[in-house]
Amino acid sequence: MQLVFLTMSIALIVILVLPFVSSSQQHVESINGSNTNDKDNITKVSHKLMFEIILHGIILWASMGFLVPVGILAIRMSNKEEECGTRHQVLFYVHAVSQILSVLLVTVGAIMSIKNFNNSFNNHHQRLGVALYGIIWLQALTGALRSCRIGSIA
Numbered sequence: 272m273q274l275v276f277l278t279m280s281i282a283l284i285v286i287l288v289l290p291f292v293s294s295s296q297q298h299v300e301s302i303n304g305s306n307t308n309d310k311d312n313i314t315k316v317s318h319k320l321m322f323e324i325i326l327h328g329i330i331l332w333a334s335m336g337f338l339v340p341v342g343i344l345a346i347r348m349s350n351k352e353e354e355c356g357t358r359h360q361v362l363f364y365v366h367a368v369s370q371i372l373s374v375l376l377v378t379v380g381a382i383m384s385i386k387n388f389n390n391s392f393n394n395h396h397q398r399l400g401v402a403l404y405g406i407i408w409l410q411a412l413t414g415a416l417r418s419c420r421i422g423s424i425a
Contacts, residue, residue: 349366
């Protein structure tokens with residue numbers, strides 16, 4: 272019952288916060304301080320910066336969109352009671368490796384962001400990114416430091 276409540280709470284928060292997520296290039300502030308979206312006012316992005324933006328997106332997608340779900344599915348599949356020991360161990364190690372790689376890729380993406388992009392944190396994308404980065408590390412540390420369950424191989 273607590274899991275359902277937690278899931279519903281997180282879903283509600285995501286639904287409420289999602290409309291505030293926008294691209295940093297969506298609104299360009301002009302000299303007089305008004306927000307405009309004119310073609311004359313759009314800043315040009317160099318090829319190097321565009322490559323870094325695309326690489327940043329691909330790295331974070333690979334981490335959060337691929338490796339995290341693979342790790343979740345692996346640990347869910349290993350929780351079946353009828354599993355044999357070897358298969359359970361393989362699935363646990365798939366989970367552990369995919370989650371560790373995911374955290375490392377998120378860290379690389381965050382370092383790229385700090386090094387290459389404007390970090391004034393004046394838009395929702397950057398603020399949510401920092402919050403998610405903290406939550407990802409909190410989850411990773413919680414998973415690494417948790418006490419072992421009875422019957423667990425960790």
